[in-house]
Amino acid sequence: MEFSTNPDHEALRKAVADICDGFGPQWYVEHAERREPTTQLWETLGKHGYIGINIPEEHGGGGAGLTELAIVVEESAARGTPLLLLLVASAISAEVIATYGSDEQKAHWLPRLADGSGKVVFAITEPDAGSNSHQLSTTASKDGDQWVLTGQKYYISGVDEADAILVVARTGTDEATGRGRLSLFIVDTDAPGLEKTPLPVSVTLPDKQFTLHFDDVRLPADRLVGTEGDGLRQVFRGLNPERITGAALCVGIGRHVLAQASAYANTREVWGTPIGTHQGVSHALAKAKIEVELAALMTARAAWLHDQGMPAGEASNMAKYAAAEAALAATDAAIQTHGGNGLATEYGLLPYWGLARLLRIAPVNREMVLNFVAQNSLGLPRSY
Structure with missing residues (x-):
């Protein structure tokens, strides 16, 4: 680097x-x-x-x-x-x-x-599987020269804006482990048998979430991506980039809200001086700035490792964790700096807080990142 x-x-x-x-x-x-x-x-x-x-x-x-x-x-x-x-x-x-x-x-x-x-959006999450991708229940079975897709996905972003969905489905079971053999399929958003139901969320976002029901959706053989049963390995080609870009999004959110909060703290006066004069305000913003910059470095490292074709799982998870924590802390500090104005629509901070809060959960929640680091980085026993 x-x-x-x-x-x-x-x-x-x-x-x-x-x-x-x-x-x-x-x-x-x-x-x-x-x-x-x-x-x-x-x-x-x-x-x-x-x-x-x-x-x-x-x-x-x-x-x-x-x-x-x-x-x-x-x-x-x-x-x-x-x-x-x-x-x-x-x-x-x-x-x-x-x-x-x-x-x-x-x-x-x-x-x-x-x-x-x-x-092309992405559908892996299911109501009963959560982070356990091996237990996906959406299935794709062969019927002549077609695949028949059946099951349900939820919290799928942007379906209303997309032409197609990259769907992860079970196409068999590994006899040795009992885990599902997964495969990837490209499914048109207007495919017969696909029902798209908006999933209301209270987070203020321009992007909508959906529950998807696949009721015997028939797909030509050429909609299979890559090798049948090798979907989990193929998915991870996309999941590390998702974590890295999720981290980058959080770094950007942190930069934006801190710039807004700093400008406000430099101009807002209560006791005859700008509120940024007071360490109770300035230290919170300075701490958030440090955390955002540290997350940016980890994000850059994870992206570099990926581009070099080197193992990037550890760095990608760490970057996503650090950046989500930093963005959420920065947004909270920005809201606190604004006082009551931090909740006003005029100042527009709450949508960024909601997005940062979402990215603390998705695309992988902070607890699963900690599990990954404990097991893979520190060699501790698997806890789940």
Whole structure:
């Protein structure tokens, strides 16, 4: 890793910031309050080549790596316009299809993912499985030259905005372990037999959540991604990038709310001096700043490891943990700095708090990260 300023990365940050500044935090908060997708920003970033910056050039992408995608994610969030679906469409789906997809799948989906004209979201979570992916109950069984998909998924983001869903399903059982053999399928969002039910949440976000019911959804054989039964390994090609971009999103949120809180603390006066003069305010913001910067370093390391083809699971989990904690603490400090105004719609902080709080749970909750580190980094006995 290089710690000196990379001119290309600085130029990328500026270009993304310039686009996002044309929309701004007020625009984002209004969309979040109305639960309306941020489609215009997505399409603008896509038109300039930033949505698919990590997709190979031969498929219309930027040919860069996860490091560059993480910069796009972070910088857009730092300008007050976080894009949650970058974590699924650009990080998970694009990475998985680019790595394991057939030539036909790559030719059909990657150019649309690259220019922002299409989205492929991701469906793994189930009501009764949670973090235990081995116990997924959604099944895909062969029927002649087709697959028949049956089951349920929930908390699936952005289905209303997507053309297709990358679905994880059980296609068999490992006789030795009893665990499910998993496979990946691309399912059109308008496929017959697919029922999409909005799942209301109280978090103020522009992105909607859905419960999905697959009632004997028939898929052509060419909708299988990669190798049958090898889905879990293929999924992890996307889950590490999802953790890394999730961390980048949190770093960006932290940067945005701290910038807003610092500006407020420099101008708001109560006892004849700006409130930022008082250590009760300044120390909380300084502590949050340190934590956000530390998380940014871990996020950069995780992205670098991934791009080098080196094991990135430990770093990805640590980055996601650190960044979510830092973003939540930074947002809380920003709200506290604003006092009662921290809860006012005019100042628009609560949507960022809600998103940071969500990312403390998803895409993997902090407790499962701690389990991972305890077991894999410290060699402690498995606890679950």
